Amino acid sequence: MNLLNVLMLLPLAGALITFALPRKSPQFARLVALAIALITFAGGMALATNYHVSGTPQFVTDVVWVRSLDIHYHVGVDGIGLWMIVLSTLLAPLAMLASWNVITRRVNDFFALILLLEFALVGVFSSYDLFLFYVFWEVSIVPFLFLIGIWGGERRMYASLKFFVYTMAGSVLMLTSMIYLYTKVRTFDLTTILSALSSGRLALSPAEQTFLFLGFFAAFAIKAPLFPFHTWLPDFHEQAPPAVSMLLLKMGVFGLIRFSLPLFPVAARDNAPWIIVLAIVGIIYGALLALSETNILRLIAYSSLSHVGFMVLGVFTFTQLGMDGSVYQMINHGISTGGLFLMVGLLAARRNSTAIDAFGGVAHAAPWLSTAFLITTLAGLGLPLLNSFVGEYLVLQGAAEANFRYAVFAAIGVILSACYMLWLYQRLFYGAKPDRAYPDLDVREWLCVVPLIILMFWLGIGTQTFLPAITGTTSHLLDDSRQSIPFRVEAARAH
Amino acid sequence: MLISPPAAVEYIRFLPEIILSIFGTLLMVLNPLIRKHGSSIFGNISILGLVAALLGAIYADGQVGQAFSRMIVNDDFANFFRVLVIAIGIVIVLGSYEFLSRERADTGEFHSLILFSVAGQCIMVSSNDLILIFIGLEISSIATYILAGYLRDDRRANEAAIKYFLLGSFATAFFLYGISLIYGTTGSTNLTDIHVFLSSPSRPLLLVGVSAALMLVGLTFKVSGAPFQVWAPDVYQGAPSPVSAFLSAGPKAAAFAVFLRIFLTAFPSISHQWWPVVWISALLSMTIGNFAALTQSNIKRMLAYSSIAHAGYVLVAITAHSDIGAAAAMFYLAAYACMNVGAFIVVSHIAGKGEKHVGISDFKGLGVRQPITAALLTIFLLSLVGVPLTGGFFGKFYIFQAALQSNMIWLTVLGLLNSAVAAYYYLRIIGAMYMQEAVASTPVPQPLPRSTRFALLLPALGTIILGVFPSAVLDFAIKSANFLK
Numbered sequence: 017m018n019l020l021n022v023l024m025l026l027p028l029a030g031a032l033i034t035f036a037l038p039r040k041s042p043q044f045a046r047l048v049a050l051a052i053a054l055i056t057f058a059g060g061m062a063l064a065t066n067y068h069v070s071g072t073p074q075f076v077t078d079v080v081w082v083r084s085l086d087i088h089y090h091v092g093v094d095g096i097g098l099w100m101i102v103l104s105t106l107l108a109p110l111a112m113l114a115s116w117n118v119i120t121r122r123v124n125d126f127f128a129l130i131l132l133l134e135f136a137l138v139g140v141f142s143s144y145d146l147f148l149f150y151v152f153w154e155v156s157i158v159p160f161l162f163l164i165g166i167w168g169g170e171r172r173m174y175a176s177l178k179f180f181v182y183t184m185a186g187s188v189l190m191l192t193s194m195i196y197l198y199t200k201v202r203t204f205d206l207t208t209i210l211s212a213l214s215s216g217r218l219a220l221s222p223a224e225q226t227f228l229f230l231g232f233f234a235a236f237a238i239k240a241p242l243f244p245f246h247t248w249l250p251d252f253h254e255q256a257p258p259a260v261s262m263l264l265l266k267m268g269v270f271g272l273i274r275f276s277l278p279l280f281p282v283a284a285r286d287n288a289p290w291i292i293v294l295a296i297v298g299i300i301y302g303a304l305l306a307l308s309e310t311n312i313l314r315l316i317a318y319s320s321l322s323h324v325g326f327m328v329l330g331v332f333t334f335t336q337l338g339m340d341g342s343v344y345q346m347i348n349h350g351i352s353t354g355g356l357f358l359m360v361g362l363l364a365a366r367r368n369s370t371a372i373d374a375f376g377g378v379a380h381a382a383p384w385l386s387t388a389f390l391i392t393t394l395a396g397l398g399l400p401l402l403n404s405f406v407g408e409y410l411v412l413q414g415a416a417e418a419n420f421r422y423a424v425f426a427a428i429g430v431i432l433s434a435c436y437m438l439w440l441y442q443r444l445f446y447g448a449k450p451d452r453a454y455p456d457l458d459v460r461e462w463l464c465v466v467p468l469i470i471l472m473f474w475l476g477i478g479t480q481t482f483l484p485a486i487t488g489t490t491s492h493l494l495d496d497s498r499q500s501i502p503f504r505v506e507a508a509r510a511h
Numbered sequence: 512m513l514i515s516p517p518a519a520v521e522y523i524r525f526l527p528e529i530i531l532s533i534f535g536t537l538l539m540v541l542n543p544l545i546r547k548h549g550s551s552i553f554g555n556i557s558i559l560g561l562v563a564a565l566l567g568a569i570y571a572d573g574q575v576g577q578a579f580s581r582m583i584v585n586d587d588f589a590n591f592f593r594v595l596v597i598a599i600g601i602v603i604v605l606g607s608y609e610f611l612s613r614e615r616a617d618t619g620e621f622h623s624l625i626l627f628s629v630a631g632q633c634i635m636v637s638s639n640d641l642i643l644i645f646i647g648l649e650i651s652s653i654a655t656y657i658l659a660g661y662l663r664d665d666r667r668a669n670e671a672a673i674k675y676f677l678l679g680s681f682a683t684a685f686f687l688y689g690i691s692l693i694y695g696t697t698g699s700t701n702l703t704d705i706h707v708f709l710s711s712p713s714r715p716l717l718l719v720g721v722s723a724a725l726m727l728v729g730l731t732f733k734v735s736g737a738p739f740q741v742w743a744p745d746v747y748q749g750a751p752s753p754v755s756a757f758l759s760a761g762p763k764a765a766a767f768a769v770f771l772r773i774f775l776t777a778f779p780s781i782s783h784q785w786w787p788v789v790w791i792s793a794l795l796s797m798t799i800g801n802f803a804a805l806t807q808s809n810i811k812r813m814l815a816y817s818s819i820a821h822a823g824y825v826l827v828a829i830t831a832h833s834d835i836g837a838a839a840a841m842f843y844l845a846a847y848a849c850m851n852v853g854a855f856i857v858v859s860h861i862a863g864k865g866e867k868h869v870g871i872s873d874f875k876g877l878g879v880r881q882p883i884t885a886a887l888l889t890i891f892l893l894s895l896v897g898v899p900l901t902g903g904f905f906g907k908f909y910i911f912q913a914a915l916q917s918n919m920i921w922l923t924v925l926g927l928l929n930s931a932v933a934a935y936y937y938l939r940i941i942g943a944m945y946m947q948e949a950v951a952s953t954p955v956p957q958p959l960p961r962s963t964r965f966a967l968l969l970p971a972l973g974t975i976i977l978g979v980f981p982s983a984v985l986d987f988a989i990k991s992a993n994f995l996k
């Protein structure tokens with residue numbers, strides 16, 4: 017059986033098993049779920065080592081799901097999906113470890129939902145059928161709904177419902193676009209649609225392209241989230257258990273690259289100017305809000321709004337470097353922002369608060385924790401030798417190639433991110449000695465933190481491990497969309 | 512026309528209705544004979560009759576053809592809906608055991624009314640003649656008027672029954688008036704004859720249009736589509752929950768079947784006249800239903816508004832006036848029946864004696880107190896929201912695909928945005944169950960009886976199967992939607 021299918025079936029089966037395990041022994045459920053997640057991670061590593069750099073998807077399975085509508089279960093891995101899948105399989109066991117003792121209520125359900133979420137994430141990152149993608153896209157919000165709603169903070173119900181309804185509103189617009197495409201080509205298969213587009217069998221008028229593009233864009237911009245569709249994000253991160261926040265990977269940006277760009281190359285280029293403006297506004301606005309925030313989780317949420325701005329900017333420069341950079345940032349975001357959430361979770365477990373002014377001088381009491389936090393902070397603000405530097409540099413270089421002014425404005429965001437991150441670090445860890453004991457990292461916490469820190473350095477120094485696979489896919493993507501543009505404009509005119 | 516005595520095969524084509532009528536009558540006869548209250552014997556007989564009728568319908572599907580001077584048309588379409596309404600009947604009877612014993616109201620009357628109503632619905636979906644459709648509609652409706660007021664001493668139930676009866680008779684009168692006009696114009700009540708007559712270029716468009724409009728009023732009322740939806744919230748709220756479950760599924764599915772048959776068999780040639788009207792009705796139903804449901808705190812009333820919205824989705828499929836639209840409506844009605852009946856039965860279970868606990872706040876902490884009930888209700892609600900891998904999603908997807916196929920882009924966009932709004936009020940219930948703790952005033956629900964558990968597992972299974980493996984039902988719907996040609 018195809019390794020990719022194993023990666024999907026394992027978490028799904030694991031989720032069902034964990035749901036069914038006896039509720040009297042939560043420790044057993046934790047161990048079972050963690051074991052399954054670790055096996056899945058091993059599978060993810062195997063996926064990465066067996067992946068050959070090329071522009072075409074690998075580990076492909078294509079079977080008919082609903083014959084009368086030509087819906088396929090068509091999954092595969094390309095250079096972008098690969099790293100997102102590996103990241104999902106890595107973060108799931110870490111999220112479990114991070115919430116090991118923190119989650120004490122309904123333990124089975126929590127761990128099962130994490131596995132279910134992992135299943136949906138792997139599905140999102142590997143679908144090559146529009147319908148299938150939509151299924152996973154929507155299914156992924158259900159575990160989030162419950163993970164926040166049951167184990168979240170004081171205003172958990174508000175946050176989870178807001179998240180759900182927001183996402184749903186975007187998704188249904190994407191669904192409309194998908195169905196419209198289907199009525200034109202009678203298939204949901206991405207590769208078939210793309211070849212129909214490039215052969216001219218499917219000719220979309222510029223107006224059609226624009227509306228279809230906007231339908232997809234609505235879903236991705238809300239999910240990413242891009243300014244001004246971000247208002248659910250701070251509530252989400254503030255209320256969600258930090259371990260759950262780790263798993264909010266950048267599906268929206270991924271969708272832009274996988275679907276919007278190749279399907280609607282002309283519309284994507286036509287709409288790029290205002291999208292880039294939104295992205296840059298998001299970079300600066302997010303950073304400014306992060307500066308003024310008093311809650312750690314909300315601060316990180318705004319910083320991630322700023323990061324998303326970078327990713328979207330990179331995509332819409334339509335340059336090789338910009339695209340590579342934004343994919344790189346998608347991975348980085350999972351590692352360093354994920355790492356921040358994880359460590360805030362560790363802090364919150366010690367103080368039972370996430371307000372910045374509840375902390376101070378933690379560095380005296382828990383030096384290892386503060387060192388780990390410092391490395392993550394520096395990684396997040398883009399220090400060379402650490403991961404974000406590579407991504408941000410690539411995006412800025414790509415932006416400069418497209419239009420130098422973009423790079424200038426985006427660079428302001430980099431400066432501001434240094435301000436709010438370092439200021440945050442200062443307020444949390446320096447200052448007067450804390451009024452209480454802060455235990456340093458224990459074994460379990462070390463286990464959560466170390467893999468992420470290793471990856472921060474690895475992504476920062478060993479870029480050649482990751483970049484070839486990404487470039488292989490993005491260059492293919494860019495070539496394809498570039499080639500088909502003039503042709504399609506002609507075809508549309510003839511139409 | 513010389514009427515010859517019916518052949519044996521014609522009885523087979525009418526088999527489900529015959530079985531249901533026999534069992535319905537049997538229950539009426541047995542009612543005074545068995546005085547032992549609290550026994551479930553009536554329910555068991557009723558289930559037996561329904562299962563026999565279900566098998567009868569499956570058997571009848573092997574004998575496709577017309578019967579009784581072309582009054583009955585026993586085709587795949589008819590049998591799809593027969594199986595659907597009978598299955599709804601089975602689940603409702605199973606789900607009402609708990610209610611009937613709780614209210615000490617276990618009589619044969621209740622069950623025979625259900626059986627007669629189902630028989631009427633079977634007649635509706637399998638007749639090819641307006642007169643017989645009307646008779647079936649009346650059999651089904653009169654039984655449901657009584658069922659709505661089944662709890663004689665309950666004032667809200669009485670109010671519901673009276674409202675339902677008065678408005679319902681009024682709507683049927685419209686329908687009948689439409690029939691009489693069409694008979695005057697075309698000289699026939701047979702749908703095929705009407706279709707042939709209307710295909711000629713010399714048809715009197717105005718009169719036919721007026722009669723189609725009158726029938727539309729009657730049918731829109733029966734399916735609780737806007738602007739004739741106002742009765743639904745009061746009736747669903749006042750009637751006992753199992754009856755509300757029944758009203759929202761069985762008669763509605765049958766009325767939609769009639770809707771499809773009349774408007775796609777008899778009136779396709781004037782579709783340019785009626786589809787814009789249905790377009791408006793669909794949009795109004797979805798919007799009114801969903802936005803009114805947002806503010807409800809009574810869960811029965813909320814589900815009533817939600818069922819108006821769902822009628823709107825099916826009306827979208829009818830607006831598409833195509834084979835795919837018909838198939839989509841059929842599939843959706845099956846999915847809708849599963850999720851809505853399931854949700855109402857959970858409500859009936861939680862409501863307790865006298866149905867006192869029907870507020871959304873009464874569901875607080877149910878996820879902890881009764882995990883299985885809560886999980887099942889979650890499946891139904893997620894399906895009502897339209898989350899993938901449930902029947903509700905696939906049905907909705909298929910409906911809007913049919914609509915886009917017919918170039919109804921705005922209706923699709925507005926309809927789907929509507930479903931995003933709808934997510935909020937369904938999630939409120941999920942929120943109450945899982946995200947809020949039970950407080951002192953929250954009623955402690957009774958343990959889930961076995962009959963209710965079955966009544967919930969069946970539709971839950973249906974919801975999941977329709978969502979994950981839709982092919983079987985979908986292919987059958989597509990095949991049987993060909994009746995139009």
